[in-house]
Amino acid sequence: MAQRNQLKFIILGLLSENDLTGYDITKAFESDIGEFWSANHSQIYPLLKRLEDEQLISHKLEVVGEKLEKKLYSITQSGKEVLRQWLSEPTPELSATKDEFILKLYFIHTADDPLLMPMLTEQHQLHEAKLHHLQEQMAKKFPDHTSQNNLGHFLILQHAIQRETRYTAWLVDLIEKIKTD
Amino acid sequence: MAQRNQLKFIILGLLSENDLTGYDITKAFESDIGEFWSANHSQIYPLLKRLEDEQLISHKLEVVGEKLEKKLYSITQSGKEVLRQWLSEPTPELSATKDEFILKLYFIHTADDPLLMPMLTEQHQLHEAKLHHLQEQMAKKFPDHTSQNNLGHFLILQHAIQRETRYTAWLVDLIEKIKTD
């Protein structure tokens, strides 16, 4: 997808919370934010340079040990404004979901197709695992069931848990129905 | 996204049901399949050529009126095999959802942020409209509430309706909760 550079805003958003290195940002996509967005380091490092050229962020060097230099990035005032502008803009596009399993399902025409049941059980396992993972994240990040200063993060976890609960239940129903055919 | 060419399989899948022109395929992404995938004609026409080079599809010319030539594409035996192979492969990747609103929400930290409520009401409208649209589609495509020879299409519509119902309910809850704060 060549959509209008959402990654740029994610980086600004993350830097608005903490100063981070490119590596830290890469890691963020493997945990927290990875629940609902992805990016590789090979995309992140060049973009950090570009954002610095645009003066939305700046960096200072931190030396670790003998010689390893880390670039610790901070958001600038201008960067904060760009971030806030993005947040305040309408978000009128409901992008297509692009779930490969759903795509495949579209091309299964009858309940007796031998490919159907394996597909359903595979997805059931995957979504149940995802659900458990999300529930663990929720328990870990919000142990007292309140959002504190992280309302957004709390809400999207809650939302994702609801989504996966619903997805899993749909698959279970379907598996039952097709079994008893 | 440079994911492993799902569009290729969508085209093969569509052509396995009917012979179609590039224009027909483009239109399919604006209706049916557009609920859960998107593609532009500028991506479709070159890919049709490539798939023909790979001998997965072939075309014959149909002349309409005086001189307009349409290319009506058909799937080949080899194409059918490639499609079936794709369908039978595991689908172990739960791709990140990439919902821009969810992304923005992540960076809203407190319930009293003035940006929050407008975001929620905007999304509520969008998702409610989407839900209605899906319900209409369902009523139109499956008026007798059975899937006939289109199980897959029926199921993904059902799934999408459940998803949007859940999404809308979550937003309504949230709006209520924040209002009475």
Added chain:
DNA sequence: CTGAACATGTAATAAGTTACATGATTCC
């Protein structure tokens, strides 16, 4: 001392969007 994790980059390629470009047919 060694392997895992930290840390940063580039290159090649693929996928996707937006804009440019043209012409025919059908319906009113």
Added chain:
DNA sequence: GGAATCATGTAACTTATTACATGTTCAG
């Protein structure tokens, strides 16, 4: 006759993935 829709293509650019490439630090 004119507008909407049908029909097909290319060009320029951006975004994203995979692979290549290198070196440091820390924990056991």
